[in-house]
Amino acid sequence: MSMSTSPNDAFHHRSLSSVEGSSPTLRRTTTGAVPKQLKPFREQDVKILLLENVNQAGRDILHGQGYQVEALKSSLPEDQLIEKIKDVHVIGIRSKTKLTSRVLAAAKNLIVIGCFCIGTNQVDLQYAASHGICVFNSPFSNSRSVAELVIGEIISLARQLGDRSNEMHQGIWNKVSTKCWEVRGKTLGIIGYGHIGSQLSVLAESMGMDVIYYDVVNLMGMGNARQVPTLDQLLATADFVTCHVPELPETMDLISTHQLETMKQGSYLINASRGSVVDIPALIGAMRTGKIAGAALDVYPAEPAGNGDYFNNNLNSWAEDLRGLKNLILTPHIGGSTEEAQSAIGVEVAEALVRYVNEGVTVGAVNMPEVALRSLTMDEPNHARVIFIHQNVPGVLRRVNEILGDHNVDKQMSDSRRDVAYLMADISNVREVEVAQLYRELESLKERIITRILY
Numbered sequence: 001m002s003m004s005t006s007p008n009d010a011f012h013h014r015s016l017s018s019v020e021g022s023s024p025t026l027r028r029t030t031t032g033a034v035p036k037q038l039k040p041f042r043e044q045d046v047k048i049l050l051l052e053n054v055n056q057a058g059r060d061i062l063h064g065q066g067y068q069v070e071a072l073k074s075s076l077p078e079d080q081l082i083e084k085i086k087d088v089h090v091i092g093i094r095s096k097t098k099l100t101s102r103v104l105a106a107a108k109n110l111i112v113i114g115c116f117c118i119g120t121n122q123v124d125l126q127y128a129a130s131h132g133i134c135v136f137n138s139p140f141s142n143s144r145s146v147a148e149l150v151i152g153e154i155i156s157l158a159r160q161l162g163d164r165s166n167e168m169h170q171g172i173w174n175k176v177s178t179k180c181w182e183v184r185g186k187t188l189g190i191i192g193y194g195h196i197g198s199q200l201s202v203l204a205e206s207m208g209m210d211v212i213y214y215d216v217v218n219l220m221g222m223g224n225a226r227q228v229p230t231l232d233q234l235l236a237t238a239d240f241v242t243c244h245v246p247e248l249p250e251t252m253d254l255i256s257t258h259q260l261e262t263m264k265q266g267s268y269l270i271n272a273s274r275g276s277v278v279d280i281p282a283l284i285g286a287m288r289t290g291k292i293a294g295a296a297l298d299v300y301p302a303e304p305a306g307n308g309d310y311f312n313n314n315l316n317s318w319a320e321d322l323r324g325l326k327n328l329i330l331t332p333h334i335g336g337s338t339e340e341a342q343s344a345i346g347v348e349v350a351e352a353l354v355r356y357v358n359e360g361v362t363v364g365a366v367n368m369p370e371v372a373l374r375s376l377t378m379d380e381p382n383h384a385r386v387i388f389i390h391q392n393v394p395g396v397l398r399r400v401n402e403i404l405g406d407h408n409v410d411k412q413m414s415d416s417r418r419d420v421a422y423l424m425a426d427i428s429n430v431r432e433v434e435v436a437q438l439y440r441e442l443e444s445l446k447e448r449i450i451t452r453i454l455y
């Protein structure tokens, strides 16, 4: 049975008591009616693959639905991923699993991807959308954790804490104050003033720093922070420069030789965004000359799939040069790795996946139009929810409404995003045989990407 499409399986509703006991998404509607769980499938038929050690809180929510959940601690190399993804309906990943068009082409049953992180650059979002695969992420559950890590790094770099600690671990007492600074009164330059950048701005000002930021969008500064018109102006003014932009073609090597030359003598660079944003060989050169007095890197162009002694020249050709530098903090992509962030992300993304699988709701999706209708309730036993993902071309809605026309459409919503449109309609008083007929008719439309009927 293909869970994404078939309405033909036996009607299957859990008893109310078992639903209430287990469902984290169960809530009363504003009228007090209990939402009906919409399922054309048995929960145990829904196959979910979770990679990269998704937090237990998220796993519990998915297990609680009765889905089949396989959770692995690390990511998978492409060929193994292609094998594994073949029969799953849902995949959950973090930042390391690359869901390329090649991988997604093998995922014949996949209807939804959960990125248990902020970044979605690891997924071919357009390919996914054009194949009706919805993608969710957690847009800000780990922002505070990243901002706090950066605050720790600013102070650590200013005081050369990494070096002093390493020396003490080797038995060396090296009490120095030369080129060690307070951060009070220094200028922090934030590149990318989104969720993380703006949170960091507030924390930095509370330590007495002046904050400037550069962003491609005009944004209101928090507190006394000021937006500057060019990246070069930020680089020439800031004592500490920190990057919080997404991975995009425009942010590739955003900090390279010219930008490092533009920075102040003896300034510091932090990158906890994506490894492609900083040209690391150029940074190595700038640190060797003393132009850059210290740096902190949390992200790298190539990162290993799991934990182990992988940070060497086989992974990135310059890794051993980096490891030899002074006042350089290297962390293994832990910006969002706190208990608080991981459990919040686990809950947020798992709930979005459950809402999508069970109710077809796309609110919060990063590659699909956002569509929601209020939940069907137990008071509406013979209602069905039609979900029709289709190419966004003229005439489709007319044909869909011709098919739905013999039924009472209680409510309907449709929206589009680029080439893909998403229609959701609740129809009342339908019999199972009619559901199957509706399904067949919608499937026969040439613009159809995915049809799902939930009841």
Ligand SMILES: NC(=O)C1=CN([C@@H]2O[C@H](COP(=O)(O)OP(=O)(O)OC[C@H]3O[C@@H](n4cnc5c(N)ncnc54)[C@H](O)[C@@H]3O)[C@@H](O)[C@H]2O)C=CC1
Residues within 6 Å of the ligand: 118, 119, 139, 140, 142, 143, 146, 191, 192, 193, 194, 195, 196, 197, 214, 215, 216, 217, 244, 245, 246, 247, 248, 250, 251, 272, 273, 274, 298, 299, 333, 334, 335, 336, 337
């Ligand atoms: N190290 C880690 O563990 C983590 C890393 N991240 C990375 O941090 C990035 C930023 O996260 P958020 O602040 O939540 O994203 P966000 O989307 O809230 O903010 C990004 C900001 O960058 C701006 N921007 C885009 N292109 C730009 C450019 N060329 N120059 C200047 N500004 C530009 C945007 O206008 C936006 O204001 C994420 O995309 C992700 O890659 C996120 C979480 C954890």
Ligand SMILES: O=C(O)CCC(=O)C(=O)O
Residues within 6 Å of the ligand: 094, 095, 096, 116, 117, 118, 119, 120, 142, 333, 336, 337
């Ligand atoms: O912790 C993770 O797996 C990834 C964090 C990250 O880079 C993100 O949220 O974009």
